[in-house]
Amino acid sequence: VQPPEKPLQAEEWNKLREDFQLPEIFEEVMLNSMIRCNSPIDVAKSLLTHLAKRNGDIAYNVLVKYLTLCVQQGQVAEIRDVYDIMKVRFKILESGAYNLLIKGLSDSDQWRMALTLLEEVKKIMIPSRTCYESCIKAASRHQEMKLAFELYHEMLAKDVVPTLDVLQSFFNFSRGMKGAELQKQLFGILLYLRENQIYPHKTFMRSIKLWFESIPGGKWRGNLTNIKDSGQCPVCKHQLEDSNLTEEEYSNLSERIIRDVIHGTDTFRKTSPKEFEAFQRFVENRLPFDIVIDGLNVSHMRSRKMQCENLFDAVNCLAKDNARLLVLGRKHMLMNSSNWKQEIMKEMQNKADFFFAENISEDDAFLLYATLRSGKHCRFVTRDFLRDHKACLPDSLTRHLFRKWQRGHQIAFSSVFSQQPALRYDCVVQTTGDTWHIPYKDVFEEKYSYEVPRKWLCIHQK
Amino acid sequence: MQSANMLLRKIVRSSVLPFAAQYGMKKDLFPLSRMLSLSLCLKQDKSCEPSEKLDLDEWKKVMKSGLQEEVSETVSEPEELSSLAAARQTLEMWRLAGRAVPDNISEEQLKTFMECPSKSAKKKYLKYLHIRELHKKSDKRKMDEKRERRLEAQDQASNTDETKKNSFVFLSSSAMDKAYHWRAAQSMIFGQPLVFDMSYEKEMSVREVTNTVRQLVLSESCNRRAVDPFHIHFCNLKDDSLYHREFIKHYKEAWGKLLITVTDQCYTEIFPKDKLIYLTADSPKVMKKFDHDKIYIVGSMVDKSIKTGVSLARAKRLGLETAALPLEKYLLWNTGAKNLTLDQMMHILLTLKDTADWRKALEFVPKRKYCGFVNKPVKELKKTLDLINTLRLGKRREQVENQFAKNHPKK
Numbered sequence: 027v028q029p030p031e032k033p034l035q036a037e038e039w040n041k042l043r044e045d046f047q048l049p050e051i052f053e054e055v056m057l058n059s060m061i062r063c064n065s066p067i068d069v070a071k072s073l074l075t076h077l078a079k080r081n082g083d084i085a086y087n088v089l090v091k092y093l094t095l096c097v098q099q100g101q102v103a104e105i106r107d108v109y110d111i112m113k114v115r116f117k118i119l120e121s122g123a124y125n126l127l128i129k130g131l132s133d134s135d136q137w138r139m140a141l142t143l144l145e146e147v148k149k150i151m152i153p154s155r156t157c158y159e160s161c162i163k164a165a166s167r168h169q170e171m172k173l174a175f176e177l178y179h180e181m182l183a184k185d186v187v188p189t190l191d192v193l194q195s196f197f198n199f200s201r202g203m204k205g206a207e208l209q210k211q212l213f214g215i216l217l218y219l220r221e222n223q224i225y226p227h228k229t230f231m232r233s234i235k236l237w238f239e240s241i242p243g244g245k246w247r248g249n250l251t252n253i254k255d256s257g258q259c260p261v262c263k264h265q266l267e268d269s270n271l272t273e274e275e276y277s278n279l280s281e282r283i284i285r286d287v288i289h290g291t292d293t294f295r296k297t298s299p300k301e302f303e304a305f306q307r308f309v310e311n312r313l314p315f316d317i318v319i320d321g322l323n324v325s326h327m328r329s330r331k332m333q334c335e336n337l338f339d340a341v342n343c344l345a346k347d348n349a350r351l352l353v354l355g356r357k358h359m360l361m362n363s364s365n366w367k368q369e370i371m372k373e374m375q376n377k378a379d380f381f382f383a384e385n386i387s388e389d390d391a392f393l394l395y396a397t398l399r400s401g402k403h404c405r406f407v408t409r410d411f412l413r414d415h416k417a418c419l420p421d422s423l424t425r426h427l428f429r430k431w432q433r434g435h436q437i438a439f440s441s442v443f444s445q446q447p448a449l450r451y452d453c454v455v456q457t458t459g460d461t462w463h464i465p466y467k468d469v470f471e472e473k474y475s476y477e478v479p480r481k482w483l484c485i486h487q488k
Numbered sequence: 489m490q491s492a493n494m495l496l497r498k499i500v501r502s503s504v505l506p507f508a509a510q511y512g513m514k515k516d517l518f519p520l521s522r523m524l525s526l527s528l529c530l531k532q533d534k535s536c537e538p539s540e541k542l543d544l545d546e547w548k549k550v551m552k553s554g555l556q557e558e559v560s561e562t563v564s565e566p567e568e569l570s571s572l573a574a575a576r577q578t579l580e581m582w583r584l585a586g587r588a589v590p591d592n593i594s595e596e597q598l599k600t601f602m603e604c605p606s607k608s609a610k611k612k613y614l615k616y617l618h619i620r621e622l623h624k625k626s627d628k629r630k631m632d633e634k635r636e637r638r639l640e641a642q643d644q645a646s647n648t649d650e651t652k653k654n655s656f657v658f659l660s661s662s663a664m665d666k667a668y669h670w671r672a673a674q675s676m677i678f679g680q681p682l683v684f685d686m687s688y689e690k691e692m693s694v695r696e697v698t699n700t701v702r703q704l705v706l707s708e709s710c711n712r713r714a715v716d717p718f719h720i721h722f723c724n725l726k727d728d729s730l731y732h733r734e735f736i737k738h739y740k741e742a743w744g745k746l747l748i749t750v751t752d753q754c755y756t757e758i759f760p761k762d763k764l765i766y767l768t769a770d771s772p773k774v775m776k777k778f779d780h781d782k783i784y785i786v787g788s789m790v791d792k793s794i795k796t797g798v799s800l801a802r803a804k805r806l807g808l809e810t811a812a813l814p815l816e817k818y819l820l821w822n823t824g825a826k827n828l829t830l831d832q833m834m835h836i837l838l839t840l841k842d843t844a845d846w847r848k849a850l851e852f853v854p855k856r857k858y859c860g861f862v863n864k865p866v867k868e869l870k871k872t873l874d875l876i877n878t879l880r881l882g883k884r885r886e887q888v889e890n891q892f893a894k895n896h897p898k899k
Contacts, residue, residue, distance in 0.1 A: 033544060054586075068544055071544035071545065071547070072544055074547040075543065075544060075545075075546045075547045077547065078546065078547035078550035078551065079546070079550070082550065083550075083551075084547060084550075084551060085584070086581070086584035086585060087584060087585050087586040090585060107545075107548055110552075111548060111551045111552060114552065115551065116581065116584075117577060118574075118577055118578065118581060119581060120578065120581035120582050120584075120585050122585055123585070150574065150578065151578070291691075292798070292801045292805075293801075294800075294801035294802070294804045294805045295796075295797040295798065295800070295801040296797070298804055298805075329878075385772060386772050386800070386804075
């Protein structure tokens with residue numbers, strides 16, 4: 027339905043309502059379309075008046091719809107009136123109304139009222155992230171950074187994940203402000219990005235850069251750059267953090283992988299205890315390897331070629347500099363078939379160690395085990411993103427460790443044997459005190475989870 | 489004296505009436521009185537403002553007026569609410585906001601609601617209750633309609649008052665039941681065993697177990713009606729397990745009289761290992777034909793989350809042979825998981841047993857899951873499919889490379 031352009035009389039509303047197919051939901055539908063068309067608020071008011079006259083009451087959901095319209099147009103006085111009415115009418119409100127009220131009020135000069143509302147919400151539920159977002163933005167807009175940070179920490183404590191928008195607003199509104207405490211807090215946000223492996227987008231990155239450069243007496247300079255494969259920043263010549271895990275992280279990760287990925291709830295799901303033991307014995311006798319290859323994955327690289335030829339090419343390509351190779355496969359590869367020629371298989375077995383798992387076992391689990399057991403220098407080859415194995419890990423911290431390790435140790439072949447090397451440096455926000463290096467993505471939504479940004483913001487003190 | 493009495497009565501009556509109008513009415517007929525007063529002031533408005541100008545904020549007056557009494561009520565109530573009451577209130581607000589919330593909720597359900605770990609879990613649970621409530625209501629309505637129709641029909645029949653006699657042999661439902669029981673009893677002695685493995689309770693949520701038991705009840709009933717029923721074994725069924733309790737909920741006292749074997753033993757303890765075949769969709773082996781000498785095992789598990797390989801792991805651990813239905817071979821699979829419900833498995837196995845006809849048996853696979861039966865040899869179909877794929881993929885690869893070149897121009 028098209029909402030009218032001017033306020034209507036009761037009779038006119040009645041007529042419209044009677045012409046509508048479902049008169050019971052007429053008001054809702056009408057208000058929805060008013061919200062969509064951003065109709066003048068007076069029109070909505072006339073509808074409410076008509077409703078109130080007819081029924082002597084206005085339903086909660088209709089009030090919320092009206093409130094949506096008011097918030098959309100920033101009609102602060104109306105928002106307050108609606109709130110007063112709702113407060114008297116209902117003991118508590120539900121989250122939708124609270125979100126709207128807080129959003130509406132925080133954008134106005136009555137933003138402090140939004141804060142009291144937030145306190146009210148806290149009494150009955152955990153406020154939504156939009157509630158926090160509105161309040162934090164309002165506080166920082168009015169330069170109450172201390173209050174904004176209090177809310178931010180409260181939010182984190184309640185496991186409500188802040189949007190990038192909120193984080194960005196901290197940088198935007200702190201520009202040019204002095205204070206060691208404030209600086210510490212903002213560094214804290216950057217560390218939050220680091221811990222959660224979040225990459226800011228371009229505009230966010232710009233806010234960070236401008237804030238750094240605006241610190242009075244800080245003498246910070248920001249440059250956009252690409253990091254070399256060696257991991258050196260071309261601007262400040264600083265060497266980025268190594269992608270290797272620490273000893274503790276490393277042993278933690280390998281333990282978790284054996285426990286949660288290979289054994290899981292039932293060792294029989296991916297392999298069998300007997301087979302796993304045999305594999306362990308096999309690996310311990312031949313340690314350490316330099317490169318572990320997922321044979322089946324590599325063999326499917328080019329569909330026009332024979333599978334064993336693909337594997338043969340890969341092994342030849344990697345078997346330089348006396349690298350010790352381990353190829354993982356399944357038993358069916360040993361049967362002479364159109365895809366697996368036994369002469370080629372024999373030849374390969376001279377160049378690399380082979381382990382053949384049962385046909386129904388998962389060789390990926392073995393791949394992870396063999397690589398981790400061989401030590402930090404060992405890398406692995408597969409095109410698989412190993413997402414299903416990552417998902418077996420129970421907590422986000424270990425999953426981040428896994429990702430980091432994967433970035434540093436996985437060699438991927440793209441279509442025609444161009445090796446994508448494992449990154450030597452770690453792609454996260456990092457600092458040495460007088461330098462900051464922040465990876466960023468070009469567009470807000472760009473980047474797959476397995477990709478890392480190649481563009482960096484280098485900030486250093488002159 | 490009499491006249492004096494009358495007079496007194498009159499006085500009392502006249503003084504009582506306005507009193508009642510003031511208090512009694514307000515309490516009971518509150519909205520009505522408000523409407524009345526409203527229409528009164530409306531008229532006044534019109535009389536003093538003939539230009540028909542709208543008072544746009546009038547609704548606020550309406551909403552605020554007459555609320556004073558309610559406010560005083562809320563104040564008198566205790567401020568501190570128990571968590572249950574608070575949850576109930578939240579629910580009430582959700583209902584007012586038009587969310588999917590059941591009209592009635594029991595104490596127990598409310599507790600489950602509060603124990604939900606996250607907001608989305610809460611929403612999901614309420615939606616589930618809401619939909620269940622809707623179903624129940626519509627069922628009840630249909631039942632009522634049916635009863636009415638039946639009563640009407642009876643009325644008509646009694647009006648005509650004519651007992652129809654026909655020459656058909658009368659077969660009562662109890663006679664049918666007896667026949668079914670006889671067959672089932674026979675199957676207990678001579679029938680081919682079919683095992684349901686009830687060892688998955690740990691892998692399932694409460695609702696999954698409930699669903700499992702419902703499917704098992706359906707399977708049992710269709711087995712009972714079959715021409716040549718299986719001898720059903722529920723193995724690994726522990727006393728007082730969730731399965732057991734749900735079964736009793738469904739069957740009530742009939743649970744003890746079912747013509748099936750229920751045991752807490754494992755199937756490997758009852759049957760020779762080499763005769764057992766574990767049916768699981770994850771099995772690498774595909775079933776070629778139904779073997780009348782083997783004992784098939786079906787895992788009693790409903791898997792709503794993705795837990796692949798759980799039943800295959802069971803079979804591997806016990807060193808049993810496994811098999812999967814040849815769904816790919818006979819059906820052009822469309823969407824959906826290859827795991828079927830337990831009653832569908834039962835139908836398929838019964839049909840196979842009777843007819844050994846895969847097409848007929850696989851009719852019981854839900855229609856949405858496949859496009860149709862494979863009519864050509866699979867190899868040929870696969871060839872054409874591969875051809876299509878290479879053509880399509882070849883094109884797409886080019887597209888992707890072009891796109892890539894566009895996005896990442898060489899410097």
